[in-house]
Amino acid sequence: MANNTIAAPKGFLAAGVQCGIKKSGKADLGLLVCPAGATAAAVFTTNKIVSAAVAVSKQHIKSPKIRAVVVNSGNANTCTGQKGIRNAITMCNKTASLVARRLSLGPRVTGDESRNILVASTGIIGRQLPIKKITAGISKAAAKLSASASAGLDFAKAIMTTDTKPKQAVRRLEISGAAVTIAGAVKGAGMIAPNMATTLLFITTDVAISNYLLGRALKRAVGNSLNKLTVDGHQSTNDTAIILASGLADNRPIVSQCPRYRRFAKTLGQLCDDLAKQMALDAEGATRMFKVVVKGAATKADAARASRAIADYPLVKCAVNGGDPNWGRIICAVGSAGVRLNPNKLSCKLGPITVFNNGAPRKFDVKKASKVVSQTEHTITVNLGMGKASDFCYGCDLSKDYVTINADYQT
Amino acid sequence: MANNTIAAPKGFLAAGVQCGIKKSGKADLGLLVCPAGATAAAVFTTNKIVSAAVAVSKQHIKSPKIRAVVVNSGNANTCTGQKGIRNAITMCNKTASLVARRLSLGPRVTGDESRNILVASTGIIGRQLPIKKITAGISKAAAKLSASASAGLDFAKAIMTTDTKPKQAVRRLEISGAAVTIAGAVKGAGMIAPNMATTLLFITTDVAISNYLLGRALKRAVGNSLNKLTVDGHQSTNDTAIILASGLADNRPIVSQCPRYRRFAKTLGQLCDDLAKQMALDAEGATRMFKVVVKGAATKADAARASRAIADYPLVKCAVNGGDPNWGRIICAVGSAGVRLNPNKLSCKLGPITVFNNGAPRKFDVKKASKVVSQTEHTITVNLGMGKASDFCYGCDLSKDYVTINADYQT
Numbered sequence: 001m002a003n004n005t006i007a008a009p010k011g012f013l014a015a016g017v018q019c020g021i022k023k024s025g026k027a028d029l030g031l032l033v034c035p036a037g038a039t040a041a042a043v044f045t046t047n048k049i050v051s052a053a054v055a056v057s058k059q060h061i062k063s064p065k066i067r068a069v070v071v072n073s074g075n076a077n078t079c080t081g082q083k084g085i086r087n088a089i090t091m092c093n094k095t096a097s098l099v100a101r102r103l104s105l106g107p108r109v110t111g112d113e114s115r116n117i118l119v120a121s122t123g124i125i126g127r128q129l130p131i132k133k134i135t136a137g138i139s140k141a142a143a144k145l146s147a148s149a150s151a152g153l154d155f156a157k158a159i160m161t162t163d164t165k166p167k168q169a170v171r172r173l174e175i176s177g178a179a180v181t182i183a184g185a186v187k188g189a190g191m192i193a194p195n196m197a198t199t200l201l202f203i204t205t206d207v208a209i210s211n212y213l214l215g216r217a218l219k220r221a222v223g224n225s226l227n228k229l230t231v232d233g234h235q236s237t238n239d240t241a242i243i244l245a246s247g248l249a250d251n252r253p254i255v256s257q258c259p260r261y262r263r264f265a266k267t268l269g270q271l272c273d274d275l276a277k278q279m280a281l282d283a284e285g286a287t288r289m290f291k292v293v294v295k296g297a298a299t300k301a302d303a304a305r306a307s308r309a310i311a312d313y314p315l316v317k318c319a320v321n322g323g324d325p326n327w328g329r330i331i332c333a334v335g336s337a338g339v340r341l342n343p344n345k346l347s348c349k350l351g352p353i354t355v356f357n358n359g360a361p362r363k364f365d366v367k368k369a370s371k372v373v374s375q376t377e378h379t380i381t382v383n384l385g386m387g388k389a390s391d392f393c394y395g396c397d398l399s400k401d402y403v404t405i406n407a408d409y410q411t
Numbered sequence: 412m413a414n415n416t417i418a419a420p421k422g423f424l425a426a427g428v429q430c431g432i433k434k435s436g437k438a439d440l441g442l443l444v445c446p447a448g449a450t451a452a453a454v455f456t457t458n459k460i461v462s463a464a465v466a467v468s469k470q471h472i473k474s475p476k477i478r479a480v481v482v483n484s485g486n487a488n489t490c491t492g493q494k495g496i497r498n499a500i501t502m503c504n505k506t507a508s509l510v511a512r513r514l515s516l517g518p519r520v521t522g523d524e525s526r527n528i529l530v531a532s533t534g535i536i537g538r539q540l541p542i543k544k545i546t547a548g549i550s551k552a553a554a555k556l557s558a559s560a561s562a563g564l565d566f567a568k569a570i571m572t573t574d575t576k577p578k579q580a581v582r583r584l585e586i587s588g589a590a591v592t593i594a595g596a597v598k599g600a601g602m603i604a605p606n607m608a609t610t611l612l613f614i615t616t617d618v619a620i621s622n623y624l625l626g627r628a629l630k631r632a633v634g635n636s637l638n639k640l641t642v643d644g645h646q647s648t649n650d651t652a653i654i655l656a657s658g659l660a661d662n663r664p665i666v667s668q669c670p671r672y673r674r675f676a677k678t679l680g681q682l683c684d685d686l687a688k689q690m691a692l693d694a695e696g697a698t699r700m701f702k703v704v705v706k707g708a709a710t711k712a713d714a715a716r717a718s719r720a721i722a723d724y725p726l727v728k729c730a731v732n733g734g735d736p737n738w739g740r741i742i743c744a745v746g747s748a749g750v751r752l753n754p755n756k757l758s759c760k761l762g763p764i765t766v767f768n769n770g771a772p773r774k775f776d777v778k779k780a781s782k783v784v785s786q787t788e789h790t791i792t793v794n795l796g797m798g799k800a801s802d803f804c805y806g807c808d809l810s811k812d813y814v815t816i817n818a819d820y821q822t
Contacts, residue, residue, distance in 0.1 A: 049746030049754055079742055081771040125739025126772040237743055314725075315817055322818035328536025331490055332648050335460030343460055360492040361537040399818070400811040406726055407733035407810070 004170040005152020009181040010206040011036055011246030013145040016158030019137025021074035021123070021130060029137035030071040030158035032202060033099055033145055037065030037116065038244035041215035043222050045239035052077045052084035053121040054240060056092065060115050064211075066244055067116040069202060070095045070138060071159050073187070075129050077121040078237040087129045092117040094135045098142040120200050120240045122161055122187060156185040159200055162405060163188040167278040171271045175260050178251035180207045182268055186226075186275045188282045199226060201241040201275065206249035207264055213254055217265040218243045225272035229280055229394040230311045243268075280394050281376065285401030289377050290320055294334075295390040296383040302339040303384075303391035309337035310380065311395030321397035325369035327355040334382055345385020351378050358385075415581040416563020420592040421617040422447055422657030424556040427569030430548025432485035432534070432541060440548035441482040441569035443613060444510055444556055448476030448527065449655035452626035454633050456650035463488045463495035464532040465651060467503065471526050475622075477655055478527040480613060481506045482570050483545055484598070486534040489648040498540045503528040505546045509553040531611050531651045533572055533598060567596040570611055573816060574599035578689040582682045586671050589662035591618045593679055597637075597686045599693050610637060612652040612686065617660035618675055624665055628676040629654045636683035640691055640805040641722050654679075691805050692787065696812030699787050701731055705745075706801040707794040713750040714795075714802035720748035721791065722806030732808035736780030738766040745793055756796020762789050769796075 007014040013033045021028040042061045044054050060066070070091050077084045096114035121129070144151065156166035170183040182205040201222070209217075222241050247253070254261045280289035292310045297303035310316055313333035319326035327348050334341065348356040351372035355364050372378050418425040424444045432439040453472045455465050471477070481502050488495050507525035532540070555562065567577035581594040595614040612633070620628075633652050658664070665672045691700035703721045708714035721727055724744035730737035738759050745752065759767040762783035766775050783789050 047743065047746040048752055049742055049757070076739075079739065079767065079770070079772055125743065126767070237746055314813075318814055318817035321814065324818070328487075328490060331460055332458065332536065335458040335648055341459055346460070356490065356537070359490070361490055397818075398814060400814045402725075403729055403732065403809060403811045403814060406729035407735070407808075 003149040003152065004183070005149050005168055006032065006155055006183045006185045006202060006204050007147045007149065007152030008170055008183045009204045009246060010248040012204045012244070013147055014151045014155040015141040015144040015146065016154030016156070017137055017141045017144060019140065020133040021072055027154065027158040028072055028074045029134065029141055030155040031068065031095065031138065031141040031145060032155060032204070032244070033068040034066065034244050034246050036246060036248070037067050038246050039209060039211050039214055040066035040118070040242065040244050041211065041218045042118070043219060043241040045237060047237045049078065049237050051121050051238040052080055052088040053119045054238060055085060056088040057118045057120065057240065060092065060118055063116045065116060066118055067113065068095050068099050069118045069120065069242055069244070071120040071200060072129070072134055073122050073159050073161055075121060075123040075127055076125045076238050077129050079126045080128055083128055087131045088119050089114070090131055091119045091134060091138065094138045098138060118242055120238070120242070122159065122200050122238050125237065159185065159187045161187055162284050163282055165282060167275060167282060169271050169274040169278070171267045173263060173267050175207060175249070175264060176252040178249045180249045180251055180264070181205065182207070182271050184271050184275050186279060188279050199239045199279070201226060203243040203271070204246070205243065206246045208247035208249060208251050208253040209245050209264065210253070210255045213257070213261055214243060214245050217261070217268050220265060221269040221272040224269055225276035228392060229276045230308055276394060277377070280396045283396045284405045285399040286396035287399055288320060288375065289394060289396045291377070291379045291392055291394055293379060293381045293390065293392045294384065295381065296385050296387060297389040297391070298340045298387040300389045300391055303389050306334055306337045306339045306382065306384065307391055307393035309333050310382065311393040314398055317395065317398035320373060321399050323370050323374035325350050325355065325366060325373050330380060330382065331356060334384070339384065340386050342385035345383070347383040347385065349381040414560040414563065415594070416560050416579055417443065417566055417594045417596045417613060417615050418558045418560065418563035419581055419594045420615045420657060421659040423615045423655070424558050425562045425566040426552040426555040426557065427565030427567070428548055428552045428555060430551065431544040432483055438565065438569040439483055439485045440545065440552055441566040442479065442506065442549065442552040442556060443566060443615070443655070444479040445477065445655050445657050447657060447659070448478050449657050450620060450622050450625055451477035451529070451653065451655050452622065452629045453529070454630055454652040456648060458648045458650070460489065460648050462532050462649040463491055463499040464530045465649060466496060467499040468529045468531065468651065471503065471529055474527045476527060477529055478524065479506050479510050480529045480531065480653055480655070481549060482531040482611065483540070484533050484570050484572055486532060486538055486540050487536045487649050488532040488540050490537045491539050494539055498542045499530050500525070501542055502530045502545060502549065505549045509549060529653055531649070531653070533570065533611050533649050536648065570596065570598045572598055573695050574693055576693060578686060578693060580682050580685040580689070582678045584674060584678050586618065586660070586675060587663040589660045591660045591662055591675070592616065593618070593682050595682050595686050597690060599690050610650045610690070612637060614654040614682070615657070616654065617657045619658040619660060619662050619664040620656050620675065621664070621666045624668070624672055625654060625656050628672070628679050631676060632680040632683040635680055636687035639803060640687045641719055687805060688788070691807045694807045695816045696810040697807035698810055699731060700805060700807045701788065702790045702803055702805055704790060704792045704801065704803045705795065706792065707796050707798060708800040708802070709751045709798040711800045711802055714800050715804070717745055717748045717750045717793065717795065718802055718804035720744050721793065722804040725809055728806065728809035731784060732810050734781050734785035736761050736766065736777060736784050741791060741793065742767060745795070750795065751797050753796035756794070758794040758796065760792040
């Protein structure tokens with residue numbers, strides 16, 4: 001069986017274990033190690049309240065090489081004050097000592113090995129981490145580290161919260177004659193039991209690339225995928241995307257924005273797009289997803305704002321849930337999005353079907369349109385009739401299950 | 412029985428009838444007449460796509476005196492192009508001719524009587540009005556016009572969409588020795604079958620007041636009530652608030668911002684607050700409401716933005732639905748609201764219970780807090796720890812019924 005997990009690229013070991021944070025007894029601690037030290041880049045939440053894990057990783061990402069990433073699910077380590085920071089550092093220390101000492105993997109990368117460890121948390125807000133359970137879990141995970149597909153899958157499972165299935169993707173390409181692999185694991189955009197609003201994305205690759213270009217490629221890929229996905233319109237306190245590049249693919253190192261860089265960046269973009277769609281379809285209670293394309297905008301910012309307003313509008317989300325070609329709600333959302341538009345040139349399509357054209361309704365086959373909206377994925381296209389800019393956004397439907405998951409719980 | 416309807420103030424006649432727009436056979440046409448001609452003011456939606464009714468009323472409100480308001484529910488007359496505009500004007504023409512000719516009520520107020528008629532519509536977007544049914548309905552309503560409580564109630568029922576009950580309020584006060592009445596009827600902020608996102612508010616009063624001050628008082632009252640209420644975060648294409656003042660109360664006319672003006676404005680504000688709360692509790696699927704108070708903000712705009720972000724946040728709304736004192740979601744919403752805050756001074760209270768203080772969680776009685784959140788109405792207070800500005804917002808819970816109402820329907 002091909003290894004299509006985060007452990008697939010050369011130079012990575014992964015593990016996922018159960019350490020007792022989650023009452024459900026499901027896996028809740030993941031470890032990802034690059035024994036030789038990886039070139040790394042990360043994108044963090046823009047929420048003004050951030051997890052202690054984000055605060056610590058923002059410092060550690062400055063290290064020239066990253067040795068490992070340690071992740072827990074079931075507790076966000078957010079709103080936990082100084083003790084939360086100390087706990088996040090303890091997770092890094094424990095991981096560093098295990099990686100450096102017990103595994104005896106490669107030379108020390110820099111002076112303070114714990115600064116080469118990134119940490120991420122996802123779960124309930126406002127509770128202190130059960131740090132003893134977690135450090136025991138890190139030992140357990142370190143003992144199981146492996147480059148096997150099953151270890152990669154264990155990692156993908158350990159970062160899950162309300163996700164109904166692990167979300168992974170892999171892409172393979174050739175760069176200067178060398179086989180390069182990029183792999184990713186992501187946890188869903190939905191929330192869990194119940195304070196979670198956290199997206200964690202981990203990507204590994206064996207490409208040899210400069211730190212700067214890796215960061216540039218990640219930012220762009222996330223900008224066009226995860227950042228285009230809106231499930232309930234808010235960015236969490238824990239959102240983190242990390243990419244680690246081991247450089248062991250033996251490609252001619254990518255050090256400029258040459259065609260090799262562009263090919264790598266494009267493939268990374270496709271991987272992230274794949275993962276974003278998996279997230280949309282596995283969002284809490286979601287049964288289907290949709291893409292909103294806004295064209296004819298005065299500026300790209302207007303197009304982005306309008307597409308997001310449509311994808312976030314509860315009435316549009318409910319209509320998609322009901323398979324209802326309810327274009328009036330789309331027009332209403334656009335009108336209140338605060339963007340420049342020409343009411344007499346405004347148009348809307350559901351899939352290939354024009355339902356509203358130049359400010360006037362068009363007769364259309366409602367049965368056919370219902371079929372379009374009832375697909376696992378369909379595209380809503382809106383033309384603002386103002387200019388030439390365009391942008392897009394991914395959304396998912398709003399179902400009764402979303403409410404069930406997020407209401408029927410007691411803190 | 413006291414008349415606590417829109418027909419209560421001196422000088423108004425009302426009617427509500429069924430004319431066949433709604434398939435359900437429920438009342439769908441309302442008429443409100445001030446035979447002597449009323450001083451009037453209105454506030455309209457800021458959505459860039461507006462109902463033909465809004466477009467026409469925006470012109471007609473410029474008339475010095477308004478004779479009548481004609482309203483239909485079941486069809487929004489939005490996205491209906493030039494034909495929609497012609498239909499809205501036809502509604503005004505028909506009402507004008509009936510009021511002037513058949514009822515023989517008072518002198519002609521200005522040259523073109525139809526310009527003294529306001530029109531409002533609420534309902535599905537993108538369909539042409541069944542104009543013959545509507546003009547027949549206007550005749551039927553004109554024949555039933557009365558100042559009785561039952562006629563006022565009929566009007567309140569005729570503007571309903573997914574509302575489960577008519578929403579009315581009345582306030583009485585004395586101004587310079589004269590008894591003044593203010594009454595209002597409003598339709599819910601929820602949506603219906605299924606494109607409705609329309610709020611219509613009609614207020615009558617017999618106070619004698621200048622046009623300018625009436626408008627000023629209305630704007631302020633709506634700003635502190637209806638505009639503070641968020642059900643799903645979007646303003647509709649049809650939102651309209653109209654106040655008509657017959658001037659028949661025999662008070663010394665209010666022509667400056669004197670204490671009499673302030674008393675009238677304050678009472679009008681209380682009436683609108685009452686109606687806004689009725690709307691919140693009757694929003695689609697809503698089982699309870701809450702008030703979000705944001706204090707300690709750097710500016711009032713920050714306070715308004717933060718309070719609205721919390722009230723709009725689906726996870727907060729779901730938590731309220733579940734009676735769950737889930738303060739982590741509140742903090743998450745505040746953090747991503749894009750307002751200035753001091754993480755180390757951030758605090759949060761549920762009712763009287765402090766759950767988060769100066770950036771750290773506080774132990775609290777979860778059972779007691781659940782009780783607070785499970786009330787028909789409770790207050791969430793957040794202190795941003797930045798300054799002295801404050802503002803508030805009303806919200807309601809998000810229930811499975813909201814999804815049912817808005818998804819289980821085929822256009």
